[in-house]
Structure formats: structure tokens, C-alpha cells
Amino acid sequence: MxxxxxxxxxxxxxxxxxxxxxxxxxxxxxxxxxxxxxxxxxxxxxxxxxxxxxxxxxxxxxxxxxxxxxxxxxxxxxxxxxxxxxxxxxxxxxxxxxxxxxxxxxxxxxxxxxxxxxxxxxxxxxxxxxxxxxxxxxxxxxxxxxxxxxxxxxxxxxxxxxxxxxxxxxxxxxxxxxxxxxxxxxxxxxxxxxxxxxxxxxxxxxxxxxxxxxxxxxxxxxGVGNCHVYIDETADKEMAISIAVNAKTQRPSVCNAAETILVHKDWAKVHLQDLLAQLKEKHVEIRANEKACEVDTSLMAATEEDWGTEYLDLTVALRVVDSVEEAIEHIQTYGTKHSEAIISDDADSVSKFLNYVDAAAVYHNASTRFTDGFEFGFGAEIGISTQKLxxxxxxxxxxxxxxxxxxxxxxxxx
Amino acid sequence: MxxxxxxxxxxxxxxxxxxxxxxxxxxxxxxxxxxxxxxxxxxxxxxxxxxxxxxxxxxxxxxxxxxxxxxxxxxxxxxxxxxxxxxxxxxxxxxxxxxxxxxxxxxxxxxxxxxxxxxxxxxxxxxxxxxxxxxxxxxxxxxxxxxxxxxxxxxxxxxxxxxxxxxxxxxxxxxxxxxxxxxxxxxxxxxxxxxxxxxxxxxxxxxxxxxxxxxxxxxxxxGVGNCHVYIDETADKEMAISIAVNAKTQRPSVCNAAETILVHKDWAKVHLQDLLAQLKEKHVEIRANEKACEVDTSLMAATEEDWGTEYLDLTVALRVVDSVEEAIEHIQTYGTKHSEAIISDDADSVSKFLNYVDAAAVYHNASTRFTDGFEFGFGAEIGISTQKLxxxxxxxxxxxxxxxxxxxxxxxxx
Incomplete structure (x- = not known):
């Protein structure tokens, strides 16, 4: 035997x-x-x-x-x-x-x-x-x-x-x-x-x-966590930047760290440069879509592969989107159903995001980094399940x- | 595609x-x-x-x-x-x-x-x-x-x-x-x-x-149900016979029907013939272990295969055992963790059986036939799960x- x-x-x-x-x-x-x-x-x-x-x-x-x-x-x-x-x-x-x-x-x-x-x-x-x-x-x-x-x-x-x-x-x-x-x-x-x-x-x-x-x-x-932070049109500037930076940089090697930041185009117009500055200060390398590159022409262009990558390091994909719907669709396409956050002051956008996004944990105005047995108050953690059964x-x-x-x-x- | x-x-x-x-x-x-x-x-x-x-x-x-x-x-x-x-x-x-x-x-x-x-x-x-x-x-x-x-x-x-x-x-x-x-x-x-x-x-x-x-x-x-009814030393005669016969014969083709009846030797000495008579009256074919055959020499001997068989028809395996522990061990060896019943008036035996037997449903003084979404009051049933997750x-x-x-x-x- x-x-x-x-x-x-x-x-x-x-x-x-x-x-x-x-x-x-x-x-x-x-x-x-x-x-x-x-x-x-x-x-x-x-x-x-x-x-x-x-x-x-x-x-x-x-x-x-x-x-x-x-x-x-x-x-x-x-x-x-x-x-x-x-x-x-x-x-x-x-x-x-x-x-x-x-x-x-x-x-x-x-x-x-x-x-x-x-x-x-x-x-x-x-x-x-x-x-x-x-x-x-x-x-x-x-x-x-x-x-x-x-x-x-x-x-x-x-x-x-x-x-x-x-x-x-x-x-x-x-x-x-x-x-x-x-x-x-x-x-x-x-x-x-x-x-x-x-x-x-x-x-x-x-x-x-x-x-x-x-x-x-x-x-x-x-499973793996290709997690997103979506900054909605109405997001408070300081809160949005602090959450996005935290979710990406506080401990980039873990599964609940953010890998892509999605930004509403109207918020981006006014605040994107500030977000970028704070990410760069933390030595984050940014891969951006065309609309983001239009705001800051110095940004490196993202490839299709970037949207699906769990970097687990100080790299982030950045995408400027037209609407909360586009953000949700992006997450449904590339996400791994782990942890997804919306930063917003608009009740309709928040409710749409929390209801439509299919993930183990969905967040409003908080960092994805909280998906953790200890942070949830369980006193222990076997792991973070990304399956549904x-x-x-x-x-x-x-x-x-x-x-x-x-x-x-x-x-x-x- | x-x-x-x-x-x-x-x-x-x-x-x-x-x-x-x-x-x-x-x-x-x-x-x-x-x-x-x-x-x-x-x-x-x-x-x-x-x-x-x-x-x-x-x-x-x-x-x-x-x-x-x-x-x-x-x-x-x-x-x-x-x-x-x-x-x-x-x-x-x-x-x-x-x-x-x-x-x-x-x-x-x-x-x-x-x-x-x-x-x-x-x-x-x-x-x-x-x-x-x-x-x-x-x-x-x-x-x-x-x-x-x-x-x-x-x-x-x-x-x-x-x-x-x-x-x-x-x-x-x-x-x-x-x-x-x-x-x-x-x-x-x-x-x-x-x-x-x-x-x-x-x-x-x-x-x-x-x-x-x-x-x-x-x-x-x-999954499949190789379910058992165990009749303990102290089991009420009428109740034990009625449950064993019901679990076997009321609808033998379903997974929660009993396939083996386990009987404590002291109960068997006094009541086994009555149980056998009522099973035979329902045209049940009986495959028995040696100790049961000693009580009724006309019984057909069970083979090792019988203990593990889900007959799904009017056949039953019958085993006379020395103790509730032997019954539990038999169930752990041959059971499929579906539905298991003990008929007993002894609190210690009942508690031992209900705690030690590892099955989706364990019963005291009731038929295994109740393992069913409608009988449990769920109003619907997708099926009966025999897995643990x-x-x-x-x-x-x-x-x-x-x-x-x-x-x-x-x-x-x-």
C-alpha cells in the first residue's frame, strides 16, 4: 500500500x-x-x-x-x-x-x-x-x-x-x-x-x-484576484485617490490588491492627473487605454493582455470609461470574481454596480484589500474562495x- | 462554434x-x-x-x-x-x-x-x-x-x-x-x-x-443510497417492524429506501420471526448473515456483495449484530452516507448512533423514506445530495x- x-x-x-x-x-x-x-x-x-x-x-x-x-x-x-x-x-x-x-x-x-x-x-x-x-x-x-x-x-x-x-x-x-x-x-x-x-x-x-x-x-x-477599483463621475476626489492607491500599493503581492483602475471620463478630466501623480509617487508603473493617454500623453499604452493580468506587483492598468455600465462590462469581461470596488456618491451607480457585478465581495467606498478572514472578523482564514459552491x-x-x-x-x- | x-x-x-x-x-x-x-x-x-x-x-x-x-x-x-x-x-x-x-x-x-x-x-x-x-x-x-x-x-x-x-x-x-x-x-x-x-x-x-x-x-x-435501519435491543416491537417494512417496501426503487436491516441479537431472539413474517408478506426476498440464519434456518445466506448493494427492489440484506457499535461500524463500512435510522428506546444508543453515523440524514424512530425535499418542507427538490460540500x-x-x-x-x- x-x-x-x-x-x-x-x-x-x-x-x-x-x-x-x-x-x-x-x-x-x-x-x-x-x-x-x-x-x-x-x-x-x-x-x-x-x-x-x-x-x-x-x-x-x-x-x-x-x-x-x-x-x-x-x-x-x-x-x-x-x-x-x-x-x-x-x-x-x-x-x-x-x-x-x-x-x-x-x-x-x-x-x-x-x-x-x-x-x-x-x-x-x-x-x-x-x-x-x-x-x-x-x-x-x-x-x-x-x-x-x-x-x-x-x-x-x-x-x-x-x-x-x-x-x-x-x-x-x-x-x-x-x-x-x-x-x-x-x-x-x-x-x-x-x-x-x-x-x-x-x-x-x-x-x-x-x-x-x-x-x-x-x-x-x-483563486486569483484580478480586482478593480472603479472611480465614478461623482466620486470624492481625495477618497477615490486614497482608495485606488491603497488597493494597488499597500501590499501588491496579494490576491485582493487592485490590478486595474477604471475611471469615469468626467472625473478623469478634472482629477486624473492627481491620481497619476500619487500613483507615480508610489513608483507604480501605469498601462493606460487610449482615452487615458489623451489626458496624459506620457502614459504607456495598455495591450489587451494587460486587462486580464494579475500583476501582483507595482504595475496597474488604467482605463478611462464613458459610464458605470462600461465599467461593469469591463469587470464582467476581465475580472476573476474576487473583489470589486466602486467609489461614488451616486446612489443609482452604486446600486447598479453592487447588484450587477458578480464577485465574492463588492465594495462601495472602501478598498478591495479588506477581503480577508481577519478583516471580516472571522478570526482565521483558510483562504479566499473564488468559486460559487x-x-x-x-x-x-x-x-x-x-x-x-x-x-x-x-x-x-x- | x-x-x-x-x-x-x-x-x-x-x-x-x-x-x-x-x-x-x-x-x-x-x-x-x-x-x-x-x-x-x-x-x-x-x-x-x-x-x-x-x-x-x-x-x-x-x-x-x-x-x-x-x-x-x-x-x-x-x-x-x-x-x-x-x-x-x-x-x-x-x-x-x-x-x-x-x-x-x-x-x-x-x-x-x-x-x-x-x-x-x-x-x-x-x-x-x-x-x-x-x-x-x-x-x-x-x-x-x-x-x-x-x-x-x-x-x-x-x-x-x-x-x-x-x-x-x-x-x-x-x-x-x-x-x-x-x-x-x-x-x-x-x-x-x-x-x-x-x-x-x-x-x-x-x-x-x-x-x-x-x-x-x-x-x-x-448519489446512491445504501440506507440502513438498525433495530436496537430496546426497540419497540411494533414500531421497529413497521419502520423497517416501510423503509424497505413502500417504494423500493428510490434512493432513500432501506437496503439492509440491522438487528440487535437480543431483539432478534424474541422478535425476528415476526419481522421476517411481515417482510415475506410484502414479498421481500431476504439475504441474511449467519447469526440471522441461526434464528431462521430457511433464510438465504448473504454474500459480502449484498452488504454493499443498493437493490432498489424487493430484496433486503439482514444482519443480526451484537451491539449498536457493530451496527455503526457496519454502516460506516458499507453505507453511502445517505439516510440511516435507529429504532431504540435507549438514550445512550440513540445518541451514539446519531453522533457517530456520518450521513446526510440520521433518524431516530422514523423511516429513512422521509429524506426528501417535500417531506422536509422545502416545497421543491433538486435532488438529494450525498456530498459534503x-x-x-x-x-x-x-x-x-x-x-x-x-x-x-x-x-x-x-
């Missing part, structure tokens, strides 16, 4: 036991794992160093090395993260709906765990701890498939997690790491419907698309749960 | 317009379509007759012919079904949650349509009307891919639906039928993530498994919706 099948089978076997753990048992385990991480910091750092050395030998870029590198502060952050998860409300057992039928049946819709979650992710070793903590709190077993570049770190972290689980008398099969990080094994995971209830890919667009395209196991898709937008603990109907009768037959 | 791509693209193009239809517009359309169906009954029956003749020529069984055959009563039922859907509450626009953040952002979680639904189904032409009505009410466009055996009926019905849509000034692209019923086109639908938001297969286990295994478009899986158990209109976060600010940046 392959490592994957063996571990997936062991995970499946304990799902019923994990589903009935009390909140206290789960929180105790989270806190014991957090302690264990701190206690074994030196061990984790020693193993992490092996990944760093191998990474340098294999020519990883410094930014990838930085993502891989652990420090005692980063380990403390991971431990603190687990403590925060312990503080969150337990979703399991929550009664979502409850009603009686005319025939006397009493129906309850109750939150239950999903079962076994397959997590496929790239370099960052902190995902190993984050994902384990969130899956455990929601009563799930998790099979972790990390990157080969982080294998020493991940193995060390999971060993430490196991020692924490043992101290709390929870089965170590709650969290399992695949030591085989081959592509073949990942592909095998895609089709393992018998044992896996859901796959969650976390990483770049290629990884996610590969899972979405090839998996028969249901996927929680955390199950969970859409920032996903907190409830996204890692399913439901079950519990029906009580007194002998009812049909 | 193929028929599929053409129609899927047209459907996608109208999704934003469908999302903002008022409840009145949708209900008016449902009622106009219902009227149109009645008005054009003769036309539909004439076209249906062509399918019947072709079916007979192609050697379809009489039961398939019966599923295919329309009558004016059956058309009236379809029209009545649409009127019932018009009476249901509109899920779209419902605010599911609403809260403010410390920074002043106001967040609303609002129900929105899924977008474009691909429906893949087998012979029954009534699904064409049912699915169209439910998708429309939830603000979705639907691409129907029915069976080639029902192509004349389906084409006629969709033409009639189009005339109803035209009268209500809704786009006819709301409901589209694929005239190309080849397997290749179905396979192409499986991968059409660009245009389809979800696939719903309705039909036999083979169809559903083929979609689940091969689709990259998210699937709402309406998005929707589990009987699916009403909300299963055909997604959500969207609508966030209102006053200039917030991060």
Missing part, C-alpha cells in the same frame, strides 16, 4: 472519533501543540536549516528562501496562531436550523466536520501549522502535501505536532504529512474520492488550476464543515 | 440580467410557462409520440417507455409543479448575515444566483420542466442535456417554455436544450469551467459517477444559489 493510501485510510478511520471530540479536548490539543512548538524551536530550526542549504544549492531565489526560512519569532507566531484558533468558537455541533413537521418529525440541521481534508501547498512551512490547527478545530483529519523544498521543516513540524497530539491523547493520524512529495502522488490525491472529502490547494495560480482541472475530489478553490469569499472555520440532518420521530412511516 | 459553446456563452451573457430580476418577473414567467404547457398539450403529446415509437423500435423496456410517456395528466402535473415553484419564497436577495466592523465597514452576506447550471439527466421529460422552473426561480440560466431517447419531447417542451419566456419578456436563453445529445458533448460540458458554474447530474449511479469522476466543473452529486441531504431552492459579500464603507483603506 502506498504511503498516501495508508495515511488517507488511517485518517478516514478516525473521522467519527474526531467528529465527537469536545471543544475542550480540541482546544487543549491546540495549546499543547503550541507549547511543543516553542519547546522544540531549536529542533525545528536545525531541520529548517537543511531546507535552506538545499534551497541555496538548488538555486532558489532569495525571496523563496525568505518564505522558507524559519526563525524563533516565526515559530512563536505559528504557536500564537494556534492559541488564536483555540479562542475561536467551535463550529461543530452548532444547530443551524431547527423545525417540526406537521407529522411530528423534529428536524435539526447540525454542523459536522467535513471528514478528511487534503491540503496541497507550496513553500511556506507556516501553512503546515495553520492548516493543522484549523482542520483540528473543525474536527477534521488533514493530509498535508507540502513542497519538497520544505520537506525537512515540514517533517520536523509534524513530528512536533504529533508529540503535542500525544500529550493531549488525540490520535496522531489527525495530522499527517506525505513524505513522498512527487507529482504522481499529488495526482493520485486528486482522484482519491474514497478517502478524501475535499482538496484545498494553497499556492500560485498554476497549482490551483492544476487541482481544479484534474481533481475528482471536490475542491475549495482559492460551498463557500465564497474569505473562508473561516465554517468553510471546513458540512452539515447533517438529525431527525427525531415517534414511529413515523411514509 | 459548437452548439454547446454557443449556448453556454449566450447563457453566461444573460446571468447578470437574470440575477436582478424581481420576484414578480420570475413568478409571472413561471405561470406563463405553466399556461403555455397546458395550451400546447396536443403539440407536446404529438412530439412525445415520436419518442415512444422510436423507443419501441429501439427495444426500450416497457418501464423505460412508461418513464418516457407523457399524457395530458402528466403535462398538467408539470404545469402545477411550476405554479408551486412560483409560490415558493424567492431565495435571491435574502440577507443571510449582516454585521459592522470596528473600522465602520458594513458587511452583508447576500444570496445570489449560481449563474449557469448544466443539468445532465436521463429519460424523464418532466425533469426538463422541473429543472427549468427551479433554475429560473433561483435566477439561474440552465443548459439542459437530456437523453437522446426523449429528444422530440424535450425539444417540444423547451419550445413551449421559450414561448412562455417570450410572453413574459424574459430572454429565451434562460432555458436552453442541447439538441446534440452525443457523449462527446456531455464530456465537453464536464470541462466547461469558463461558462458553467455547476453541473447537476440526475439519473442512475453510472451517469452520476461518470460526472463526478470526469468533471472539472463543480458538481452537485445526487455546499449542500447535503435534500436540496431545495437555496442549493441553487451562491452568496456575495456586499461591503459599504466611507473611504476605509488598509
Amino acid at each position: 502506498s504511503e498516501l493510501i495508508q495515511k488517507a485510510k488511517e485518517a478516514k478511520e478516525i473521522t467519527a472519533d474526531l467528529a465527537v471530540l469536545t471543544t475542550e479536548q480540541k482546544n487543549e490539543a491546540l495549546l499543547l501543540i503550541a507549547e511543543q512548538l516553542i519547546e522544540e524551536t531549536d529542533y525545528i530550526l536545525t531541520e529548517n536549516e537543511k531546507d535552506i542549504i538545499a534551497g541555496r544549492e538548488n538555486g532558489l531565489t532569495e525571496s523563496l528562501i525568505d518564505r522558507l526560512k524559519l526563525t524563533s519569532d516565526r515559530i512563536k507566531d505559528m504557536a500564537d496562531g494556534l492559541k488564536q484558533v483555540a479562542d475561536l468558537a467551535d463550529p461543530i455541533g452548532e444547530v443551524l436550523e431547527e423545525w417540526d413537521r406537521p407529522n411530528g418529525l423534529q428536524i435539526k440541521k447540525v454542523r459536522v466536520p467535513l471528514g478528511v481534508i487534503g491540503m496541497i501547498y507550496e513553500a511556506r512551512p507556516n501553512v503546515t501549522v495553520d492548516a493543522s490547527g484549523l482542520c483540528l478545530k473543525a474536527g477534521n483529519a488533514v493530509i498535508l502535501r507540502g513542497s519538497s523544498t520544505a520537506i525537512f521543516s515540514n517533517k520536523a513540524i509534524v513530528q512536533v505536532i504529533h508529540r503535542g497530539l500525544e500529550k493531549s491523547q488525540l490520535p496522531i493520524e489527525t495530522v499527517q504529512l506525505l513524505e513522498d512529495t512527487s507529482r504522481e502522488t499529488a495526482s493520485e490525491m486528486f482522484k482519491l474520492n474514497e478517502y478524501l472529502d475535499v482538496l484545498i490547494p494553497r499556492g500560485g495560480a498554476n497549482l490551483i488550476q492544476s487541482v481544479v482541472k484534474n481533481a475528482s475530489v471536490p475542491v475549495l478553490e482559492t 460551498h463557500a465564497r469569499g474569505p473562508m473561516g472555520l465554517p468553510a471546513l464543515t458540512s452539515t447533517k440532518y438529525v431527525v427525531r420521530g415517534t414511529g413515523q412511516i411514509k | 459548437s452548439e454547446l459553446i454557443q449556448k453556454a456563452k449566450e447563457a453566461k451573457e444573460i446571468t447578470a440580467d437574470l440575477a436582478v430580476l424581481t420576484t414578480e418577473q420570475k413568478n409571472e414567467a413561471l405561470l406563463l410557462i405553466a399556461e403555455q404547457l397546458i395550451e400546447e398539450t396536443d403539440y407536446i403529446l404529438t412530439e412525445n409520440e415520436k419518442d415512444i415509437i422510436a423507443g419501441r423500435e429501439n427495444g426500450l423496456t416497457e418501464s423505460l417507455i412508461d418513464r418516457l410517456k407523457l399524457t395530458s395528466d402528466r403535462i398538467k402535473d408539470m404545469a402545477d409543479g411550476l405554479k408551486q415553484v412560483a409560490d415558493l419564497a424567492d431565495p435571491i436577495g435574502e440577507v443571510l448575515e449582516e454585521w459592522d466592523r470596528p473600522n465602520g465597514l458594513q458587511i452583508k452576506k447576500v444570496r445570489v444566483p449560481l449563474g449557469v447550471i448544466g443539468m445532465i439527466y436521463e429519460a424523464r421529460p418532466n425533469v426538463t420542466v422541473d429543472a427549468s422552473g427551479l433554475c429560473l426561480k433561483a435566477g439561474n440560466a440552465v443548459i439542459l442535456r437530456g437523453s437522446s431517447t426523449a429528444i422530440f419531447s424535450n425539444k417540444a417542451i423547451v419550445q413551449v417554455i421559450h414561448r412562455g419566456l417570450e410572453k413574459s419578456q424574459l430572454p429565451i436563453e434562460t432555458v436552453q436544450l442541447l439538441e446534440d445529445t452525443s457523449r462527446e458533448t456531455a464530456s465537453e460540458m464536464f470541462k466547461l469551467n469558463e461558462y458553467l458554474d455547476v453541473l447537476i447530474p440526475r439519473g442512475g449511479a453510472n451517469l452520476i459517477q461518470s460526472v463526478v469522476k470526469n468533471a472539472s466543473v463543480p458538481v452537485l452529486e445526487t 455546499h449542500a447535503r441531504g435534500p436540496m431545495g431552492l437555496p442549493a441553487l444559489t451562491s452568496t456575495k459579500y456586499v461591503v459599504r464603507g466611507t473611504g476605509q483603506i488598509k
Whole structure:
């Protein structure tokens, strides 16, 4: 039996036991794992160093090395993260709906765990701890498939997690790491419907698309964000500029950062130069459509490709449009249904935008950067879903749960 | 451009317009379509007759012919079904949650349509009307891919639906039928993530498994039901027998019918013969384990295969077990997570069963036959989901919706 099948089978076997753990048992385990991480910091750092050395030998870029590198502060952050998860409300057992039928049946819709979650992710070793903590709190077993570049770190972290689980008398099969990080094994995971209830890919667009395209196991898709800020004719000048600049520049590498700014032609006439000045001050490179270039002839012309690009850096596409309708149409054509904002003082434009734009989150007079589990107040985030089934937008603990109907009768037959 | 791509693209193009239809517009359309169906009954029956003749020529069984055959009563039922859907509450626009953040952002979680639904189904032409009505009410466009055996009926019905849509000034692209019923086109639908938001297969286990295994478009899986009734030591005799017999025999061809009866050994000692007698009276063929055969030596022995079989007819597997734990383990091993019942007067056994058994619906002292959208009071049913993501158990209109976060600010940046 392959490592994957063996571990997936062991995970499946304990799902019923994990589903009935009390909140206290789960929180105790989270806190014991957090302690264990701190206690074994030196061990984790020693193993992490092996990944760093191998990474340098294999020519990883410094930014990838930085993502891989652990420090005692980063380990403390991971431990603190687990403590925060312990503080969150337990979703399991929550009664979502409850009603009686005319025939006397009493129906309850109750939150239950999903079962076994397959997590496929790239370099960052902190995902190993984050994902384990969130899956455990929601009563799930998790099979972790990390990157080969982080294998020493991940193995060390999971060993430490196991020692924490043992101290709390929870089965170590709650969290399992695949030591085989081959592509073949990942592909095998895609089709393992018998044992896996859901796959969650976390990483770049290629990884996610590969899972979405090839998996028969249901996927929680955390997709790319080609997000827009539309500045309407009536937008307040200062607010519009501050939001557009923030959405583009505050952290350009993340999925909820803006990639295209759409500007109504009448607003552009009066204020575009000020917006451009502030973007340039933040070293933003601008790719503009013809109408924008007419206002500022020094702008670089955008190509068709620019409208569909998630730059993830200090580049922005800029398009002057004739109307809110044109802005909406642009977003429908090029957007990825992630986060879209309108800055406007006109109730009709706002209502049209918020109703017509199909995205996980639509904003009026606020930055797209708020699409985030912590900013939404969920206290945790599994990722930001860009799919429409199950969970859409920032996903907190409830996204890692399913439901079950519990029906009580007194002998009812049909 | 193929028929599929053409129609899927047209459907996608109208999704934003469908999302903002008022409840009145949708209900008016449902009622106009219902009227149109009645008005054009003769036309539909004439076209249906062509399918019947072709079916007979192609050697379809009489039961398939019966599923295919329309009558004016059956058309009236379809029209009545649409009127019932018009009476249901509109899920779209419902605010599911609403809260403010410390920074002043106001967040609303609002129900929105899924977008474009691909429906893949087998012979029954009534699904064409049912699915169209439910998708429309939830603000979705639907691409129907029915069976080639029902192509004349389906084409006629969709033409009639189009005339109803035209009268209500809704786009006819709301409901589209694929005239190309080849397997290749179905396979192409499986991968059409660009245009389809979800696939719903309705039909036999083979169809559903083929979609689940091969689709990259998210699937709402309406799976098979290998359902169990467990009669505990303390079960009331009359109640246990009445529920077991009902769950098996009241309509054996459906997914929520029981396939295996599990009986505690102490109950079996006293009452098994009475249960057997009542099953035999209903012409049920029984396949029993060794312990059951010890009680009644005339019973046919069950094979390993029997425990995993969804008979869908008047056959039942019967297993005498030593404990509620053994019953639970049997269900975890062979069940399909559909509907599972315990008949018992012992609170501990009941609580153990309801908590440990992982299924869409778990019952205490009631028949598994109640797992049904109408019996649950949803007023409609898309199918019964056996998957854990998005929707589990009987699916009403909300299963055909997604959500969207609508966030209102006053200039917030991060």
C-alpha cells in the first residue's frame, strides 16, 4: 500500500472519533501543540536549516528562501496562531436550523466536520501549522502535501505536532504529512474520492488550476484576484485617490490588491492627473487605454493582455470609461470574481454596480484589500474562495464543515 | 462554434440580467410557462409520440417507455409543479448575515444566483420542466442535456417554455436544450469551467459517477443510497417492524429506501420471526448473515456483495449484530452516507448512533423514506445530495444559489 493510501485510510478511520471530540479536548490539543512548538524551536530550526542549504544549492531565489526560512519569532507566531484558533468558537455541533413537521418529525440541521481534508501547498512551512490547527478545530483529519523544498521543516513540524497530539491523547493520524512529495502522488490525491472529502490547494495560480482541472475530489478553490477599483463621475476626489492607491500599493503581492483602475471620463478630466501623480509617487508603473493617454500623453499604452493580468506587483492598468455600465462590462469581461470596488456618491451607480457585478465581495467606498478572514472578523482564514459552491469569499472555520440532518420521530412511516 | 459553446456563452451573457430580476418577473414567467404547457398539450403529446415509437423500435423496456410517456395528466402535473415553484419564497436577495466592523465597514452576506447550471439527466421529460422552473426561480440560466431517447419531447417542451419566456419578456436563453445529445458533448460540458458554474447530474449511479469522476466543473452529486435501519435491543416491537417494512417496501426503487436491516441479537431472539413474517408478506426476498440464519434456518445466506448493494427492489440484506457499535461500524463500512435510522428506546444508543453515523440524514424512530425535499418542507427538490460540500441531504431552492459579500464603507483603506 502506498504511503498516501495508508495515511488517507488511517485518517478516514478516525473521522467519527474526531467528529465527537469536545471543544475542550480540541482546544487543549491546540495549546499543547503550541507549547511543543516553542519547546522544540531549536529542533525545528536545525531541520529548517537543511531546507535552506538545499534551497541555496538548488538555486532558489532569495525571496523563496525568505518564505522558507524559519526563525524563533516565526515559530512563536505559528504557536500564537494556534492559541488564536483555540479562542475561536467551535463550529461543530452548532444547530443551524431547527423545525417540526406537521407529522411530528423534529428536524435539526447540525454542523459536522467535513471528514478528511487534503491540503496541497507550496513553500511556506507556516501553512503546515495553520492548516493543522484549523482542520483540528473543525474536527477534521488533514493530509498535508507540502513542497519538497520544505520537506525537512515540514517533517520536523509534524513530528512536533504529533508529540503535542500525544500529550493531549488525540490520535496522531489527525495530522499527517506525505513524505513522498512527487507529482504522481499529488495526482493520485486528486482522484482519491474514497478517502478524501475535499482538496484545498494553497499556492500560485498554476497549482490551483492544476487541482481544479484534474481533481475528482471536490475542491475549495482559492483563486486569483484580478480586482478593480472603479472611480465614478461623482466620486470624492481625495477618497477615490486614497482608495485606488491603497488597493494597488499597500501590499501588491496579494490576491485582493487592485490590478486595474477604471475611471469615469468626467472625473478623469478634472482629477486624473492627481491620481497619476500619487500613483507615480508610489513608483507604480501605469498601462493606460487610449482615452487615458489623451489626458496624459506620457502614459504607456495598455495591450489587451494587460486587462486580464494579475500583476501582483507595482504595475496597474488604467482605463478611462464613458459610464458605470462600461465599467461593469469591463469587470464582467476581465475580472476573476474576487473583489470589486466602486467609489461614488451616486446612489443609482452604486446600486447598479453592487447588484450587477458578480464577485465574492463588492465594495462601495472602501478598498478591495479588506477581503480577508481577519478583516471580516472571522478570526482565521483558510483562504479566499473564488468559486460559487460551498463557500465564497474569505473562508473561516465554517468553510471546513458540512452539515447533517438529525431527525427525531415517534414511529413515523411514509 | 459548437452548439454547446454557443449556448453556454449566450447563457453566461444573460446571468447578470437574470440575477436582478424581481420576484414578480420570475413568478409571472413561471405561470406563463405553466399556461403555455397546458395550451400546447396536443403539440407536446404529438412530439412525445415520436419518442415512444422510436423507443419501441429501439427495444426500450416497457418501464423505460412508461418513464418516457407523457399524457395530458402528466403535462398538467408539470404545469402545477411550476405554479408551486412560483409560490415558493424567492431565495435571491435574502440577507443571510449582516454585521459592522470596528473600522465602520458594513458587511452583508447576500444570496445570489449560481449563474449557469448544466443539468445532465436521463429519460424523464418532466425533469426538463422541473429543472427549468427551479433554475429560473433561483435566477439561474440552465443548459439542459437530456437523453437522446426523449429528444422530440424535450425539444417540444423547451419550445413551449421559450414561448412562455417570450410572453413574459424574459430572454429565451434562460432555458436552453442541447439538441446534440452525443457523449462527446456531455464530456465537453464536464470541462466547461469558463461558462458553467455547476453541473447537476440526475439519473442512475453510472451517469452520476461518470460526472463526478470526469468533471472539472463543480458538481452537485445526487448519489446512491445504501440506507440502513438498525433495530436496537430496546426497540419497540411494533414500531421497529413497521419502520423497517416501510423503509424497505413502500417504494423500493428510490434512493432513500432501506437496503439492509440491522438487528440487535437480543431483539432478534424474541422478535425476528415476526419481522421476517411481515417482510415475506410484502414479498421481500431476504439475504441474511449467519447469526440471522441461526434464528431462521430457511433464510438465504448473504454474500459480502449484498452488504454493499443498493437493490432498489424487493430484496433486503439482514444482519443480526451484537451491539449498536457493530451496527455503526457496519454502516460506516458499507453505507453511502445517505439516510440511516435507529429504532431504540435507549438514550445512550440513540445518541451514539446519531453522533457517530456520518450521513446526510440520521433518524431516530422514523423511516429513512422521509429524506426528501417535500417531506422536509422545502416545497421543491433538486435532488438529494450525498456530498459534503455546499449542500447535503435534500436540496431545495437555496442549493441553487451562491452568496456575495456586499461591503459599504466611507473611504476605509488598509
